[in-house]
């Protein structure tokens with residue numbers, strides 16, 4: 001199967017002046033197949049959101065390539081590139097409070113992308129907006145209301161309708177549930193899962209909550225300090241993590257079952273994540289890794305295949321750690 005989205009050696013640095021720069025995304029390669037949901041996890045500051053935004057041209061690329069359906073996308077987007085790609089690739093933003101313009105009605109927000117289709121009449125736009133509001137579980141009567149009249153979960157539904165109304169093939173969901181109450185997180189994830197199935201979408205689902213990512217994703221990619229350290233099916237990575245960082249990340253993830261959680265020893269990742277401005281040589285996790293060896297601080301481990309237990313022959317298990325050399 002040919003990937004829908006192919007990321008090759010993608011680099012995104014932010015210049016701070018002088019010779020200082022933030023290494024937000026450093027040499028990331030990842031393929032996402034059509035109709036696949038890939039979960040991207042890692043601590044805050046690992047570069048997940050920057051990777052998602054760089055994929056969609058919201059940040060210029062420093063180096064490397066992103067291809068969509070075999071077409072290499074520009075290094076720096078112009079307005080015409082955004083117009084050309086908007087019907088194909090979209091983003092659902094993290095914060096449903098700040099990502100909706102408070103001065104626009106819900107109808108104007110959801111229908112904004114349809115301005116790219118000038119052949120649609122005003123009543124066609126109204127009908128489509130009403131249809132999409134219904135699809136995300138809102139009422140067509142909500143068209144004339146403003147974002148502040150809605151709860152966080154409802155606003156995220158408005159954000160989902162806005163992203164999907166152009167029927168894109170690929171959607172980056174940038175922590176779409178982290179600003180929501182726990183009680184509505186599962187509803188929004190279920191809605192995204194149902195729409196993904198129904199519309200045949202391909203998703204990059206960025207999140208902190210590993211249990212939620214395991215629940216919705218086919219594969220999981222783990223990011224640490226700008227680079228990928230492990231990739232595999234969600235079940236493999238969640239239940240049999242190979243990389244020491246993934247192991248500690250999963251061990252520190254709260255369990256949904258309160259009985260189990262009570263009896264579990266709490267685990268936190270020791271030490272501080274190094275600065276992305278002064279990235280250490282060798283393995284970037286070495287200062288926090290309980291299994292570090294002398295050469296870990298000098299030699300960078302490559303992301304390499306390790307044996308997989310998955311029956312999915314398309315799915316490679318990849319780990320960047322000298323324990324698997």
Ligand code: SF4
Pocket residue numbers: 243244245283284285286287289290291292293296301320321322323
């Ligand atoms: Fe730990 Fe070394 Fe593996 Fe890095 S390469 S995760 S320091 S064992």
